[in-house]
Amino acid sequence: MNFDWGFFWKNLLTPGAPFLQGLALTVLISVLAMAGALVVGLVIAMMRRSTFAPLRVIASLYIWLIRGTPLLVQLVIIYTGFAAANVFRFQDVDLGGILIKAAIQAAIVGLIMNESAYISEIIRAGLDSVPVGQTEAAQALGMSGISAMRWIILPQSLRLMVPPLGNSFNGLMKSTSILSVIGVSEMFLVTQSISAASFRTFEIFAVVAIYYLALTTIWTIIQSAIEKKLNARVGIVTTASPWQRLFGGRRSAPLTPVTTLSDSGVLK
Incomplete structure (x- = not known):
């Protein structure tokens, strides 16, 4: 089979509405999942650093379970398994005229859970990189533990967290291609539909590869600017x-x- 350059350039430069909708959904899910994973990851990291042993155990078990099982398995359990076992079933939600399908909700929850286990370790390592003496000095000045974390520890550790967190977001965007297994019409699933209808598998998957590459490249440039700004703050x-x-x-x-x-x- 010859490579159809006309089909390739047409879909690359003037993609159809379904493909653009899939692209927008890929970006939206990635951003929402990363934001949620940062919040959950911070909570888990603080639990790992807690002096209360049960919290440390719960956090360690969570990280062990999530990091030890594939994302694909987690998504199927969250969306299909829980519903089949009558534990929980995602329902379509209408928010001001915007319909959020059950599969999209499950996808965001699954990505948050999966990514938060890795992000929690990044945050914990970043916080641990700040010398303990700085926390003790802050407390000696009358600062509470929360104030010391907010004004002393986090600003210093953030510069070290940004590179691995940025890499995690890059990986998260690529992981959205797995969401097709639960029926989320993101960019990869739309590409599969176009491939099945046109029988031009190589051409259309070359197009989607370029779009994924463009997304990760744009984020790398943004991440570089963030790192440069944070580095400049410390000279x-x-x-x-x-x-x-x-x-x-x-x-x-x-x-x-x-x-x-x-x-x-x-x-x-």
Whole structure:
């Protein structure tokens, strides 16, 4: 079978409405799932750091269970398994004229649960990277544990969390292709439908691969800008461009702290 360039370029440059709707749904589910996973992941990370043993056990069991089973299995259990066992059944919800299908709800919940187990470890490692002495110093100044976390610990650890969190979001966007197994009409499922109708499998899947690549590339550029801004706050000059990060280019100069002299000649 010859490669149909006309079909390829048509679907790449002027995709139909179903494909664009699938693309929009892919992005929407990714953003909502990542936002939810950050919240749940933070809660789980704080439970892991708790001095109350039962909370640590619950958090550890959650991480062990979620990270030890495939996302595909989790999605089927959440959407189909619970309904078959009469435990819980997702229902279509109408929010102000916007219909949110049951499969989409299950997809977002499943992705939040799966991703939060990994994000919790990223957050915990980031928080643990801040020396304990800083927490003790904050408490000595009369700050509560929550205030110390909000103003001292989180700002310092956030810079270290952003790179792995950004990579997690990239992986999450690609994982949305699995949602087709529970009937979510995201970009991959729409592509399968086009392939079945046109018998142009190679061409249409080449198109969807390019769109996934575009999504992850755009996010990599955004992530690079976020990292650069956070590094600048602590006086670190980031010289690598987003394109160097994407294609493995060498930095023009190492990361160096910015030091300036005040009017009195003191380094600041």
